Amino acid sequence: xxxxxxxxxxxxxxxxxxxxxxxxxxxxxxxxxxxxxxxxxxxxxxxxxxxxxxxxxxxxxxxxxxxxxxxxxxxxxxxxxxxxxxxxxxxxxxxxxxxxxxxxxxxxxxxxxxxxxxxxxxxxxxxxxxxxxxxxxxxxxxxxxxxxxxxxxxxxxxxxxxxxxxxxxxxxxx
Amino acid sequence: xxxxxxxxxxxxxxxxxxxxxxxxxxxxxxxxxxxxxxxxxxxxxxxxxxxxxxxxxxxxxxxxxxxxxxxxxxxxxxxxxxxxxxxxxxxxxxxxxxxxxxxxxxxxxxxxxxxxxxxxxxxxxxxxxxxxxxxxxxxxxxxxxxxxxxxxxxxxxxxxxxxxxxxxxxxxxxxxxxxxxxxxxxx
Numbered sequence: 001x002x003x004x005x006x007x008x009x010x011x012x013x014x015x016x017x018x019x020x021x022x023x024x025x026x027x028x029x030x031x032x033x034x035x036x037x038x039x040x041x042x043x044x045x046x047x048x049x050x051x052x053x054x055x056x057x058x059x060x061x062x063x064x065x066x067x068x069x070x071x072x073x074x075x076x077x078x079x080x081x082x083x084x085x086x087x088x089x090x091x092x093x094x095x096x097x098x099x100x101x102x103x104x105x106x107x108x109x110x111x112x113x114x115x116x117x118x119x120x121x122x123x124x125x126x127x128x129x130x131x132x133x134x135x136x137x138x139x140x141x142x143x144x145x146x147x148x149x150x151x152x153x154x155x156x157x158x159x160x161x162x163x164x165x166x167x168x169x170x171x172x173x174x
Numbered sequence: 175x176x177x178x179x180x181x182x183x184x185x186x187x188x189x190x191x192x193x194x195x196x197x198x199x200x201x202x203x204x205x206x207x208x209x210x211x212x213x214x215x216x217x218x219x220x221x222x223x224x225x226x227x228x229x230x231x232x233x234x235x236x237x238x239x240x241x242x243x244x245x246x247x248x249x250x251x252x253x254x255x256x257x258x259x260x261x262x263x264x265x266x267x268x269x270x271x272x273x274x275x276x277x278x279x280x281x282x283x284x285x286x287x288x289x290x291x292x293x294x295x296x297x298x299x300x301x302x303x304x305x306x307x308x309x310x311x312x313x314x315x316x317x318x319x320x321x322x323x324x325x326x327x328x329x330x331x332x333x334x335x336x337x338x339x340x341x342x343x344x345x346x347x348x349x350x351x352x353x354x355x356x357x358x359x360x361x
Contacts, residue, residue, distance in 0.1 A: 003356065004186035029191075029354055030215050064312055064320035066252045104310075106288045107217040112350030117217070117288025119310050137250065137324040139288065141314035173215065173356065174188045 001027065001174060009169035015040070015161040019153040021170045024108075026147055028172030031105040035153060035168035036098035037088040041160040044092035044131040046099055046124040048084030050154040053116065053142045057081070065120065065138020081154070082140030085120040088156055091163075093131050098166060099124035101153075109147040116142045185359040186213075192355075194340075194347035196221070201239075202355045203337040207297035209357030214338070216353040218287040220278045222345040227282035228254075228319040231344035234270035235291070235327070237305065237335045243267040249309070249325020270341070271327035274311035279348055285320075286350070287313040296335040305329045 005028075008021060019035060041047065052061075061079040087099040104119040118140040125133025142148075151170075155161045187209065194200045205212070220231050236245070245268050253275075277285035289311025296305060307327040314320030329335075340353065 002186075003188040029188075062314040062320050064252055064254075064314055064322040066250055066322065066324075104215065104290050106215050106290065107352055110217065110350065110352065113217050113286045114284045115286045115314060117286065117311075117313065119288060119290060119312075121310065137310055137322065139310075139312035139314070139320070139322045141285075141320060143284065143314075173186065173354070 003174040005172050007170045007172050011167040012162055012164050015163055017155050017158050017161040019162065019168050021151045024149045024151065024170070025172065026109045026149070028174060029107065030173040031108045031148070032171045032173065033103040033151065033168065035101050035166065037086065037101060037155070037166050038098045038163050039088050039090055039155055039160040040163055041090040041156065042092055043090050044128070045090045046132055046134045047088050047090060047156040049086035049088050049156055050081040050083055051086060051118065051140060052081045052152045052154070053148050054146060054150050055152070056142070056144070060143045062141040063138055065136060067134060067136035082118065085122070085136070085138045085140050086153060087122040087124045087134050087136070088162070089124050094126040094128070097126050099134070105148065111145045111147055114143070114145050116144065116148060185361065187357040187359070189355045189357050192353045194351050195349040196346050198346050199339065199341035201337050201339045205336050205338065206357070207334050207336070209297070210295070210360045211358040212293040212296045213356040213358055214291040214353055216289055218274065218276045218351045219348045220276050220342055220345050221348050222278040223280055225278055225280050227280055229278040229280050229283065230275040230313070230321065231278065231342060233273045233276050234341045234343055235273055236270045236339040237329050238333060238337055239339065240329070241269050243269055244330045245269065245271050245328065247271045247325065247327040249323050251321070251323050253321040254319045271307065271329070273309055274323055275313060275321045276342060277313045285313040287311060293335065299332055299334040305331065305335060
């Protein structure tokens with residue numbers, strides 16, 4: 001096994017509410033995800049997406065981080081997904097431009113680690129100063145000792161799914 | 175979704191793994207200078223059982239065994255919903271680079287710290303006045319709170335980095351703490 005491998009990658013050819021990485025092998029030490037996201041929602045704006053792990057829809061998530069001069073803080077045990085740590089470009093932004101999202105998941109399969117952490121870096125924006133932009137750093141939490149075998153990335157809502165052209169890869173670090 | 179298994183994309187080399195347990199510090203030593211950048215990815219937790227559910231301590235990083243006042247650090251911090259902004263020791267007098275907040279082992283503290291540290295140009299001794307690091311990390315636990323740190327750290331020297339030292343600033347690492355060191359070669 002190489003010390004870094006692309007486990008899964010692709011580009012959407014139709015709209016989809018989710019990007020779902022399933023049956024993730026347990027043979028790596030860390031996971032990394034990169035995806036570019038855009039929706040058909042109107043406006044030169046961006047919106048947050050959500051993340052769930054292992055299909056868990058219980059209130060076992062939290063998030064902490066910051067964007068520009070503000071802070072996002074959604075405590076553990078109060079959230080049923082990791083909110084707003086990913087970003088999606090809306091349709092009023094420059095054509096063909098996608099929000100960029102990067103996620104690192106250290107020790108995803110370690111069952112000693114009682115709270116898994118997902119490290120997020122996101123950026124979105126365009127060359128026109130009237131278009132909204134977004135840059136953030138955050139960490140999302142999933143309160144579980146279970147190994148992570150599924151990561152699901154959600155668009156802002158079912159009404160505004162990821163559009164065709166949104167792309168992704170999942171990598172494994174040895 | 176399309177699936178493509180086992181395809182090599184990057185020249186990333188796993189150099190070493192450390193699993194400190196019952197010790198306050200450890201060192202990745204004899205690091206080869208044959209890569210372009212280093213990356214450390216890990217999970218950490220401290221052994222202190224007192225305090226409160228949200229107690230934490232800091233972790234310090236040093237290079238090449240240098241414990242002199244040759245470091246700085248400056249990072250963004252978000253803790254719970256009330257503490258935010260920059261935290262820094264920006265003068266070149268501090269004796270280490272303060273990193274991730276590390277949760278303790280107080281009975282109600284289920285949190286684990288998670289982090290990544292990127293060290294570009296670590297072996298460049300050609301005249302760069304200082305080595306720089308980027309780190310992103312944090313932790314969350316129970317319903318008690320969470321913390322995130324993200325920032326810039328530095329070591330004021332032109333020396334190539336050959337060892338990386340980590341120290342928990344309060345008590346010891348517990349079992350399950352894990353650090354993986356990678357070398358990254360740019361194409």
